[in-house]
Amino acid sequence: MNTETSTQTDPSHVAAPPVAAPPVIEARGVDLTFQTNDGPVHALKDVNLTINKGDFVSFIGPSGCGKTTFLRVMAALEQPTGGTVTVNGMTPDEARRNRAYGYVFQAAGLYPWRTIAKNIMLPLEIMGYSRAQREERVQKVLQLVDLEGFGEKFPWQLSGGMQQRASIARALAFDADILLMDEPFGALDEIVRDHLNEQLLKLWARTNKTIGFVTHSIPEAVYLSTRIVVMSPRPGRITDVIESTLPKERPLEIRDTPEFIEIAHRVREGLRAGHSYDE
Amino acid sequence: MRQVVLPVLTVLAAIVVIWYCAAVALNAKWVRDQAARADEQVSFSQLVAATMVQERPVMPAPHQVAQGLWKGLAGQKVTSKRSLVRHGWITFSATMLGFVIGTAAGIALAVGIVHLRSMDMSVMPWAIASQTVPILAIAPMVIVVLASLGIKGLLPKALIAAWLCFFPILVGMVKGLRAPDRMQLDQLRTWNASGGDTFWKLRLPSSMPYFFASLKVGIAAALVGTIVAELPAGATAGLGARLLQGSYYGQTIQIWAALFTAAALAGMLVVAVGVIERVVLKRMGMAQ
Numbered sequence: 001m002n003t004e005t006s007t008q009t010d011p012s013h014v015a016a017p018p019v020a021a022p023p024v025i026e027a028r029g030v031d032l033t034f035q036t037n038d039g040p041v042h043a044l045k046d047v048n049l050t051i052n053k054g055d056f057v058s059f060i061g062p063s064g065c066g067k068t069t070f071l072r073v074m075a076a077l078e079q080p081t082g083g084t085v086t087v088n089g090m091t092p093d094e095a096r097r098n099r100a101y102g103y104v105f106q107a108a109g110l111y112p113w114r115t116i117a118k119n120i121m122l123p124l125e126i127m128g129y130s131r132a133q134r135e136e137r138v139q140k141v142l143q144l145v146d147l148e149g150f151g152e153k154f155p156w157q158l159s160g161g162m163q164q165r166a167s168i169a170r171a172l173a174f175d176a177d178i179l180l181m182d183e184p185f186g187a188l189d190e191i192v193r194d195h196l197n198e199q200l201l202k203l204w205a206r207t208n209k210t211i212g213f214v215t216h217s218i219p220e221a222v223y224l225s226t227r228i229v230v231m232s233p234r235p236g237r238i239t240d241v242i243e244s245t246l247p248k249e250r251p252l253e254i255r256d257t258p259e260f261i262e263i264a265h266r267v268r269e270g271l272r273a274g275h276s277y278d279e
Numbered sequence: 280m281r282q283v284v285l286p287v288l289t290v291l292a293a294i295v296v297i298w299y300c301a302a303v304a305l306n307a308k309w310v311r312d313q314a315a316r317a318d319e320q321v322s323f324s325q326l327v328a329a330t331m332v333q334e335r336p337v338m339p340a341p342h343q344v345a346q347g348l349w350k351g352l353a354g355q356k357v358t359s360k361r362s363l364v365r366h367g368w369i370t371f372s373a374t375m376l377g378f379v380i381g382t383a384a385g386i387a388l389a390v391g392i393v394h395l396r397s398m399d400m401s402v403m404p405w406a407i408a409s410q411t412v413p414i415l416a417i418a419p420m421v422i423v424v425l426a427s428l429g430i431k432g433l434l435p436k437a438l439i440a441a442w443l444c445f446f447p448i449l450v451g452m453v454k455g456l457r458a459p460d461r462m463q464l465d466q467l468r469t470w471n472a473s474g475g476d477t478f479w480k481l482r483l484p485s486s487m488p489y490f491f492a493s494l495k496v497g498i499a500a501a502l503v504g505t506i507v508a509e510l511p512a513g514a515t516a517g518l519g520a521r522l523l524q525g526s527y528y529g530q531t532i533q534i535w536a537a538l539f540t541a542a543a544l545a546g547m548l549v550v551a552v553g554v555i556e557r558v559v560l561k562r563m564g565m566a567q
Contacts, residue, residue: 075469077465077468077469096468096469096471097471099470099471101469102469103465103466103469105462105465105466106462107462109462109463109466111480111481111484112564112565113484113487113563113564113565114564115564122470122480123470125476125480126467126470126471126472126473126476126480127470127471154564174470
């Protein structure tokens with residue numbers, strides 16, 4: 001099993017000597033077994049991974065490979081049955097209580113009775129930000145996701161892609177430097193998805209957040225990530241971790257370069273290898 | 280507008296025609312009996328005419344009921360004991376009090392059921408059992424027991440109304456408060472939201488469409504409860520009492536007039552809830 005860890009430092013500090021910055025997320029030997037009516041399901045087996053500040057890490061694999069489960073473990077939405085996970089040096093649950101991460105689900109999950117601005121304010125209200133701070137932050141993140149002027153609209157007045165952008169804005173509104181995204185564009189058509197991928201990369205460059213991104217699309221994973229974690233089912237485990245050699249600046253056309261195609265090829269090989277003794 | 284009015288009027292006309300036929304058929308026996316007793320022959324036109332104007336018909340004709348209604352609503356001082364406005368008002372006020380009590384009880388129980396496992400396991404069977412008890416049997420006992428405790432007037436009737444009214448609200452609110460899905464609850468968890476936040480910001484707003492649907496059922500049930508509570512001996516006011524007096528003295532027109540008043544009152548109450556629903560949901564942005 002490939003359990004390589006990244007020692008790569010933040011690209012913006014390349015000139016500085018490689019001071020061992022503490023990893024943002026560190027998983028050691030994580031195991032998770034669900035007890036179901038059909039007997040135990042081994043969702044995660046001996047998962048080891050280190051995510052550093054500013055990484056964009058994609059998790060890819062067929063359904064049932066535990067990619068979403070692993071993301072939920074990081075978010076303290078699931079409790080691992082073995083191994084340790086730290087988020088910002090804390091347990092995931094402490095990190096959750098410190099509001100260390102923003103989580104974007106597959107569905108936008110906007111409240112139909114709140115306007116877009118009020119939806120984005122929701123976590124801020126819960127976290128006790130003042131009214132002035134809320135207004136200011138909403139304007140800021142609406143701009144960040146290109147939704148200026150839509151604050152007073154209700155969710156049903158927006159397209160699916162815009163709703164998903166609003167939900168990303170909501171996850172960005174508070175000061176979490178980790179963004180966990182669970183197939184956020186999975187329900188959108190490919191044109192909208194391309195557009196949002198491009199925007200997400202810009203947003204990542206501007207905010208320097210650490211992003212964990214679950215997807216089942218190979219091009220999406222290769223296009224977005226600095227690191228691609230390939231996973232495989234029964235039991236859910238990591239089969240390959242691929243460092244992307246693509247530059248940080250990525251126009252959509254980069255997907256036609258040989259470099260891109262080669263990384264995609266490696267991901268596909270990794271996925272196939274994970275399946276080899278399946279059937 | 281014409282598309283709505285025309286079908287409604289057609290159905291109404293059909294009902295009136297059927298009603299007149301029924302009145303002739305059901306009242307004819309008395310006319311024939313009278314004629315036989317006087318040893319007379321009645322022609323069909325005489326028979327029909329005679330079935331329309333009886334004082335205590337088995338089945339009052341529509342125009343008789345309309346006259347009775349008009350006399351009861353507009354032909355009396357509203358303070359008169361014959362005024363349907365007075366009786367309607369008395370029934371209405373008990374209904375509203377019962378509705379408020381029932382709604383509060385229904386919401387409180389639903390909140391408890393959703394938040395406390397012990398209540399979740401224990402309350403529902405009792406709530407269902409409460410509705411299987413024949414209200415007609417329980418109502419007089421409740422009235423009598425409360426009267427012996429010195430509680431009279433509006434409250435005992437309102438309690439019967441609340442008894443019938445809380446159940447649809449309870450069922451609707453449990454469903455409504457549980458409407459948020461796993462993802463929405465997980466999302467609040469990622470923000471470390473408190474139970475209070477979850478309730479006020481997610482569960483309660485989510486439940487509103489369910490709430491109003493059950494309010495419409497509940498307010499009609501409260502009216503039925505109030506009328507049932509007015510039936511036991513001793514009650515002299517309210518539409519229920521008016522119904523009972525009518526049946527004591529064979530005043531079928533009076534019964535039907537009171538029935539129609541009750542139906543109109545129920546209709547108005549449900550429409551009123553519907554209007555409030557539309558305003559609230561529109562203000563919440565949930566009506567598109």
